[in-house]
Amino acid sequence: MVFLILQHEKKKGNIDDNKLLKPLGYKKFEIVLFSFALKFITMLLTAIFAIFLSEIGIEPKPQEIVDMLQRSDLFKLIFMLMSINLFAPYVEEYVFRHIFYRNLSKKYGRIIGILVSSVIFMILHFNVVSSIAIFLLGVVNCVFYEKYGYKAAVLNHFITNFTSSIVLVALKLLGYTEIASILLQII
Numbered sequence: 327m328v329f330l331i332l333q334h335e336k337k338k339g340n341i342d343d344n345k346l347l348k349p350l351g352y353k354k355f356e357i358v359l360f361s362f363a364l365k366f367i368t369m370l371l372t373a374i375f376a377i378f379l380s381e382i383g384i385e386p387k388p389q390e391i392v393d394m395l396q397r398s399d400l401f402k403l404i405f406m407l408m409s410i411n412l413f414a415p416y417v418e419e420y421v422f423r424h425i426f427y428r429n430l431s432k433k434y435g436r437i438i439g440i441l442v443s444s445v446i447f448m449i450l451h452f453n454v455v456s457s458i459a460i461f462l463l464g465v466v467n468c469v470f471y472e473k474y475g476y477k478a479a480v481l482n483h484f485i486t487n488f489t490s491s492i493v494l495v496a497l498k499l500l501g502y503t504e505i506a507s508i509l510l511q512i513i
Contacts, residue, residue, distance in 0.1 A: 346424060348475030357470065357478050361485035364466060368459035368486075376455050389453040395494050403498075407491050415483035422447045422464065423471040423479050431472075440468040 350357065376386040387393075395406055422443050431439025444464030451460045463486055467479035 345428070345471060345475045346420075348477065350474060350477050350481070353474055353478070354481070357474065357481055358485065361482045362489070364462070364482070365486055365489050368462055371462075372456055372459045375458055379455065384454065386455040387453070389451065389456055392490075392494065395491075396498060403495070407495070411484060411487050411491055415480045415487060418447070419467060419471070419476060419479040419483055423467055424476055427468045427471060436468075436472065440465055443468060 379386050391406070391410065395403060398406060426446060427439045427443040429439075430442050434442075444461050447464035448457050448461040453460070463483065467482055470478035470482055
């Protein structure tokens, strides 16, 4: 559906004024570097938060999708990875940035738009341990959407999902279930 909407927007024209179609151009490399740095920072914050939760008696658990990845056979794993890495960034960024953020920021201002759309994004991905990382991803993607356009938010979302997927698949294939169960809580 999102791809059809993007095609329709291309036919209408106004590519430079349209945040959905705005080209990344020379900013692509900066966005990629920033995305990897952000992923590293959010993994550290999530690890610290997981330790804090353990200390106060709350057992950290991975996101349901991460748990499903670890239990799936090869066919399901490939399908889920395609969904997580290719489709989810396009669809989620369209919904949360182009629809929610854009409309909220027009009506209530950018700060409220960023906060509310990021909280909704976090709630719908609900996982206590990764809530900080998911909220920060939402905030950064709102800023990227505003400054560089939809494609920048999709690229950042893709890198976030892809780096997590690589680690999870590697651990699964290597059979490191103990390490995987620990890392699942912070990825």
